[in-house]
Amino acid sequence: MTEARNDGAESDRRRSRRVDRADHVRADPEALSALMGDRALLLRMDCCDPWVSEDGRLDWGTLDDAPAGAELVFLGLDGDRGCFAAVPRMLEGGDARGKAWLQAGQLSQQDFATFSAARSLASWHASHRFCARCGSMTVQGKGGWQRDCTDDACATSHFPRTDPVVIMTIEHVTPDGERLVLLGRGLGWPEGRYSALAGFVEPGETIEQAVQRETLEEAGLKVHSVRYRSSQAWPFPSQLMIGCHAMTDHSTLAVDRTELDDAFWATRAELFAALEDLPGKTFLPPPRHAIANSLLRDWLDRPAG
Amino acid sequence: MTEARNDGAESDRRRSRRVDRADHVRADPEALSALMGDRALLLRMDCCDPWVSEDGRLDWGTLDDAPAGAELVFLGLDGDRGCFAAVPRMLEGGDARGKAWLQAGQLSQQDFATFSAARSLASWHASHRFCARCGSMTVQGKGGWQRDCTDDACATSHFPRTDPVVIMTIEHVTPDGERLVLLGRGLGWPEGRYSALAGFVEPGETIEQAVQRETLEEAGLKVHSVRYRSSQAWPFPSQLMIGCHAMTDHSTLAVDRTELDDAFWATRAELFAALEDLPGKTFLPPPRHAIANSLLRDWLDRPAG
Numbered sequence: 001m002t003e004a005r006n007d008g009a010e011s012d013r014r015r016s017r018r019v020d021r022a023d024h025v026r027a028d029p030e031a032l033s034a035l036m037g038d039r040a041l042l043l044r045m046d047c048c049d050p051w052v053s054e055d056g057r058l059d060w061g062t063l064d065d066a067p068a069g070a071e072l073v074f075l076g077l078d079g080d081r082g083c084f085a086a087v088p089r090m091l092e093g094g095d096a097r098g099k100a101w102l103q104a105g106q107l108s109q110q111d112f113a114t115f116s117a118a119r120s121l122a123s124w125h126a127s128h129r130f131c132a133r134c135g136s137m138t139v140q141g142k143g144g145w146q147r148d149c150t151d152d153a154c155a156t157s158h159f160p161r162t163d164p165v166v167i168m169t170i171e172h173v174t175p176d177g178e179r180l181v182l183l184g185r186g187l188g189w190p191e192g193r194y195s196a197l198a199g200f201v202e203p204g205e206t207i208e209q210a211v212q213r214e215t216l217e218e219a220g221l222k223v224h225s226v227r228y229r230s231s232q233a234w235p236f237p238s239q240l241m242i243g244c245h246a247m248t249d250h251s252t253l254a255v256d257r258t259e260l261d262d263a264f265w266a267t268r269a270e271l272f273a274a275l276e277d278l279p280g281k282t283f284l285p286p287p288r289h290a291i292a293n294s295l296l297r298d299w300l301d302r303p304a305g
Numbered sequence: 306m307t308e309a310r311n312d313g314a315e316s317d318r319r320r321s322r323r324v325d326r327a328d329h330v331r332a333d334p335e336a337l338s339a340l341m342g343d344r345a346l347l348l349r350m351d352c353c354d355p356w357v358s359e360d361g362r363l364d365w366g367t368l369d370d371a372p373a374g375a376e377l378v379f380l381g382l383d384g385d386r387g388c389f390a391a392v393p394r395m396l397e398g399g400d401a402r403g404k405a406w407l408q409a410g411q412l413s414q415q416d417f418a419t420f421s422a423a424r425s426l427a428s429w430h431a432s433h434r435f436c437a438r439c440g441s442m443t444v445q446g447k448g449g450w451q452r453d454c455t456d457d458a459c460a461t462s463h464f465p466r467t468d469p470v471v472i473m474t475i476e477h478v479t480p481d482g483e484r485l486v487l488l489g490r491g492l493g494w495p496e497g498r499y500s501a502l503a504g505f506v507e508p509g510e511t512i513e514q515a516v517q518r519e520t521l522e523e524a525g526l527k528v529h530s531v532r533y534r535s536s537q538a539w540p541f542p543s544q545l546m547i548g549c550h551a552m553t554d555h556s557t558l559a560v561d562r563t564e565l566d567d568a569f570w571a572t573r574a575e576l577f578a579a580l581e582d583l584p585g586k587t588f589l590p591p592p593r594h595a596i597a598n599s600l601l602r603d604w605l606d607r608p609a610g
Binding site for chain 2: 021023024027115116117118121128130131134135136145159160162163202203205206207209213228230232235238242
């Protein structure tokens, strides 16, 4: 390989790519196989965690970089080139997320979407090698968007999992008109870190009911006027974060210490100081790439209600 | 047992109940066990389908009505009484939903929530008796809100699954100002039935991105201005339906016939006739208890955009 080719390959590796999911390819084994040639791109990962360079870019290699015999997941198309990720043989240390969680914050929105899909899919495959229904082995199908039970009598198909989570700014207006927002900290969080309350949507409930239930369970508050704000994929391992806002007429907290380490009402000034890292800030806000950060900024920007 | 007691038991069976999920009880084996006495209520089911009476009520028995050895799921509290559902030994015929799907439409909103939680949980337990990670048996934990792998080296905990689905009214305004809404019909649907387009949210995408991708895949349309409208639990087997609205500047459809049987642009008059079952209606709308029905009614009631 000449040096010129090396340079080309190097710039090809770190380019930000708009990966089109191209779902019609998934069910077409011939098309999939044709995309797995020399021009195919492999998202380089450490276990389930895509590599992120110091300047905040993903790293793309070729299929030769995949471990021998690894299952490949079809992430989509970059133009006419197939983009793939390799499934690790097993999950290391459960689903550790320390470094990847921080690194993901450096990515562009486009690369964060690719990072998220790859990480969620790889960790799903690595933890779903068996059929939950009958215990038999499963094999990958549809380019990695499905796993199929190998037992003929069962033959259940399984699909990647995405868990909806509500995360919400809860607002209280004091009798003298001051607007407060509820912040809490989870068990074991870094010292001083506070964020918006959150919890999994349970079977049988709506988004709005989940917001009401979680706020009542964790902080002892009845809320009303639940409004959807925005959403985000969060691949640790595979959440759909559903950002909401709600109002409460009450300010007395009854914190469930099995769920939260602490909770308090922040003033607008306190929140602003924390988000802008001003001198005198009293707590650490959620990181910039988490939806909690943008929900809290959004709350500062909006009128009451 | 006297006749008077029988009458009391009868009215107790068909009462609509506000079941509080009482999640603090789930992790408290003593409290759970205390709730499993004579006063405990069992939601009567046929496989995973709660019974619905002709007048649209759920049917509550006692724990004696559960099959011997059946796993019990704690649905929550009705006052101080524990409400439970029994997990069927296996799922019959995959996840057939014919009768239950129609019957659920007769329930009050409160009972529909109970029906949904019970149906989703029972079908999840019946299809997750094995650990997807290692293939070992799993056992129920936390009152049925968890399953734990019995292999000491694996010991993975598994949680009930809820799959987020976007469902959306897509609007196009013609050059002469007429407002149209996109309707499609799935493969194998009853003759004449049309509804809003829908699809699963995939790992790594937001609600808004899922709406854009699904509409492009199924109908060949680029959409913008995606707005959240409302949500609904849909226990067939366990979806969180996320209702949205979006606009498109295009009207030419390219229907993916592997996903949809047909799609067309309906006028407001056509939709109104179908929803109100007027003479001259040209199609069957989604059933009243499906979120698609309320999204389409909502669209008729709102100004453009």
